[in-house]
Amino acid sequence: MNAWLAEHYDLLRGLHILAVIAWMAGLLYLPRLFAYHARAGRGSDLDVTFQTMEFKLLKIIMNPAMIAAWLFGGLLIWVDGAVLRGWDFLAQPWMIAKLLGVVVLTGWHHYLMVERKRIAAGASRRGEKFWRMANELPFLAAIIMVIAVTTEFGQS
Known part of the structure; x- marks a missing residue:
């Protein structure tokens, strides 16, 4: 299995990038939809339309993409650690920055799911x-993560 994963490392990386x-x-x-949704009158046709768009974006695109990003990212870590580099790369600053970014983005994703439910219930704050x-927050996180990974910032 490890050999197959190593042979298909570039495919795994490509699938990870597409999921991300x-x-x-x-x-x-989704936050942009929430901004537009904030203008819609409660119970209006526009309110119902935004609720449908937000729900489908989360359930059909965002949730599966997040799961796929985690899955392919985990496989890449496994191949890197078990076959290619050894596990020391996990302690490198660039990898720590990336993993922290993934945790932050996952937390943001969860927050957006909770807020979607609040908005649908008319209880958004x-x-x-x-x-x-x-x-803009996810893009700022992405900038930090991509620069850290592509430059392997702090590589010793």
Whole structure:
């Protein structure tokens, strides 16, 4: 199994990148939908439309993409640790930055799921301005993660 995974490392990496792209697209788009949704009158056709869009974005795109990103990322870590590099790379600053970023993005994803339910129930405490500003947070995390990984910042 390890040999097969190592032989298909580039495929796994490509699938991981595609999953991350889909996940990031959702993490960037859902807060924007929330910002627009904040303008819709409760119970209006627009309110129902946004609720449907937000629900489907989470259930059909974001959740599967997050799971796939975690799965393929975990496989890449396994191949790197067990076959290619050894496990020391997990202690490198660049990898710690990436893993912390994944935890932050996963937490943000969970927060967005909770907020979607609050918005649908008419109990949201957040307004359009908050969602417009919060919309940029996943991209800031992505910048840090991508620069850390591509430069292998702090590699010893």
